[in-house]
Amino acid sequence: MRKTITFGCWDYDRMFPILDGRVQPQGIDLNFLNMPVEETFFRMLRHQEFDVSELSLSSYVVSLHKPERPFIAIPVFPSRFFRHSSIYVNAESGIEKPEDLAGKKVGCPEYQMTAPVWIRGILSDDFGVPVNSVTYFTGGEEEPNRVEKLKLDLPEDIRVVPIGPDKTLSQMLYDGEIDALYTARKPSTYTGPNGKVRRLFEDFPAVEKAYFQRTGIFPIMHTVAIRRAVYEADPWICQSLLKAFDEAKDITVQSLSETAALKTMLPWAAAHFEEAQAALGEDYWPYGFAPNRDTVATFLRYSHEQGLSPRLLEPEEIFAKETLEAFVI
Known part of the structure; x- marks a missing residue:
């Protein structure tokens, strides 16, 4: 029996294949609720309205120091931004x-x-x-x-x-x-x-x-967080979601590299994509734990130094244990 999950997130290009159904997480019927980030964050942090949602990385880290620790994240990063x-x-x-x-x-x-x-x-x-x-x-x-x-x-x-x-x-x-x-x-x-x-x-x-x-840092803004009660009932959803989001991102990368016709209303989109890969690397928007560990560690240090985290957290502490290692076929 498939599990129905509500997912609050903005309609980023890397989420299009999830939003339009081309990619479906294994064993999950995902109800994608498309909202701007401010609404998603407010509703998830204040009322925990969704099973899974995009979440501010900082808000998520702050929540880990609350007694109830309401969320657990997976290493998927819908938003990155040089600031x-x-x-x-x-x-x-x-x-x-x-x-x-x-x-x-x-x-x-x-x-x-x-x-x-x-x-x-x-x-x-x-x-x-x-x-x-x-x-x-x-x-x-x-x-x-x-x-x-x-x-x-x-x-x-x-x-x-x-x-x-x-x-x-x-x-x-x-x-x-x-x-x-x-x-x-x-x-x-x-x-x-x-x-x-x-x-x-x-x-x-x-x-x-x-x-x-x-x-080597492309700053992470948002992660994907699961309500802890949902995660504890079905830990398998972490890998299912991670695989689906990674597949959706790969489809988007292929779309960005398309030169037969412009899929976005940016005249020099192909040049910009090639420039980004030249400057940042071929996989400049990685998901998964290992390629993001150093960036996450830097953010956790900042959170601690700025008084938001009473204790300096290690990157391994903030993601579901099921997602810390990549499986190899």
Whole structure:
């Protein structure tokens, strides 16, 4: 008898073969609920509405330190993103280089949000900007009243201040009420390289390629998490899902390499794909534990250093044990 599972996730190209039924996890009828990430995360973290869902890597790691430990992840990563492009500054703030961020007022929608965790870690490692050298302002980027999805217990030297109920980070950055913004979505007040709100790294592709060449890290944003009760009842679903998601990704890679006709509305898609493979490697978006261990370990160190993880976790601790080793035929 096949098991019915609800799956909350956005409609990424690497999920298309799952969404349209070309790939079906063995033994599973997957009910794919297509939603933007903010809705998926809120509903899963607050109410555990789905059997399986895409989940913020940071939120998942924070949840592992809660007594109930509600989720277990598999090494599937629907979202990866270099985040040097996601640091925005007010042109009148005096921030010209990363080191200038120390002592400034910096917005981020949530302190525990994955993108700012990566940004803070990179700024600390590569530019000597300590996490506790900044005052963080949290809240809605474009709409007021966003709050942390998970309750945090941060060290006293990390200063996090919620913004007012009628404020948005995007407008505060434009008005100079905050000096910079670490975020996932480009703020609506971004006005380009010569505008009032600009990127810290306007030539971000070059900076991010250099970062990868130096570190080998293509930052992971999201993983796939299973409600622990669902996992404990049927541990076999981990491998079934991992195999299906990996097959779907392989189909997408083949689609990206197609040159007979453009499958995406990007005129130079073939050139971009070839450039990505040349810069990052043939399998630049790997699933599975082994090829991602070092990237995950770096993120876990950042989570610990930033006061989100009371204990430094090992990568082997955060994924279902059934997925730690790849089977060989």
